[in-house]
Amino acid sequence: MQTLQPTFHSIEEERTYIKQRLAASFRLFSKFGFNDGSAGHITVRDPENKHHFWVNPYLKHFSHIKASDLMLIDEDGNILKGDYDINGAAFAIHSEIHKARPDVNAAAHSHSPYGMAFSTLGRTLDPITQDACAFYNDHSLFDDYTGVVYDTKEGKRIADALGGNKAVILRNHGLLTVGQTVDEATWWFVAMERACQIQMMAESTGHKPVLIEKSYAEKTYEQMGLSEVALHDFKPLYDRMVKEEPDLLD
Template sequence: METATSTPVLNLPKGIPIKLQFDTPEAARLHRKQMLTVAFRLFAKFGYDEGVAGHITVRDPEHTDHFWVNPFGIDFGSINLTDLICVNHRGDVVEGNYSVNRAAFAIHSQIHAARPDVIAAAHAHSMYGKAYSTLGRKLPPSTQDACAFYDDHGLFTEYGGVVGEVEEGQRIALALGQRKACILQNHGLLTVGGTVEEAAWWFITMDRSCQAQLIAEATGHPVIAIDHETALLTRGQVGFPMAGYFQFQPLLQRILRETPDLLN
């Protein structure tokens, strides 16, 4: 379900669209597909595309064991609303004209099955995410932005080649647990959320946090001056679901200015 947390509360500026509940499944489906299209365009803009790798999914609001996902082999920067495909819990494409990436089904189907609260999930082989993943450790609370993931992301260390079986997807879902993100060692990043906007923002800011950490370690010895209690406090300020949704809004505004017909 697409709902906001009751606390903390954001004092939102006028003009920021906050509509997380819809009157019909059709309206909810259209919004989710529109935001999924936007997320792919943004991922392309940030350079998160790597050949055919990477996928973002959103749960269908009516058939909740189905999800919408990018078609296999279509460039993130070219994806339109009509290109999206709907996949059921068996991996069958039930709507759309393209095939599904087997890894997308193996990973995302198990995350959606294990986490009924997860509406959307994002995974890509971003440069800084996959570079940081080779270190085999979680992100420290070295910056305010990184604190959004403090004690709220997992680490999956069982790399076994390209994910092709649901059993590995189940192990990834187990490593994710009830958290918002997971570092897939020697692979990349995975983020989830109660909206596409939230899941996509967590991915973007997590990749940037990986970049900041890598730069800091390359230039010296980072001082982690944020203690446990302060990191938890900061996570509560910047890492809650509505904060993820809200942080996505300027990116949404930018991409719609650049491509005003994107959602048509």
């Protein structure tokens, strides 16, 4: 499979690339209806200091976010760059995930409608479609709810529930996905939201969906659940956003 990751000639070039992908991800979340009020956040590590990460400014609508608006914070919640406040829940959750998973460079969470609805069921996704198999044995359930996550101790519990997976369903809350790149974390969120939608649609017929056999679900996971696949699936969405809303690159 063709690699889509470019070669960078400087840290600043890589940082600009990462911030533009992150800004595009927020525009995509807005386009897909994943932006309600002040809820939702996506983070990505800075390429120079892996203990610092970029995040969206608090109270700025996803549809308005540009690369230049992004905030740089450290794992203690200190604002290093940016002119806005940050979402307390974004720090509490994402700082603990970045600490627990050095292999993860980006994490995405928002209150998407089907993700929130499915999370109330207190279960994980079934392998009922080819696309759902991207999460087969690679997502978990945080089977608890104690209120808005403002405490890093609660963030650590979420990170523990995520484990080594690419996603976790937060019961009565929504979805959270991670990846080696912001492209990957964003795509997994979009794909998982759709998988939740499809499963609920299928079950709403009153019939039990037919599960894909274990061996074939595992095989399909190896075809659909790879980081490289997420990069390829994110690319057309990124290209669409840049063409429609080029100001996000500023």
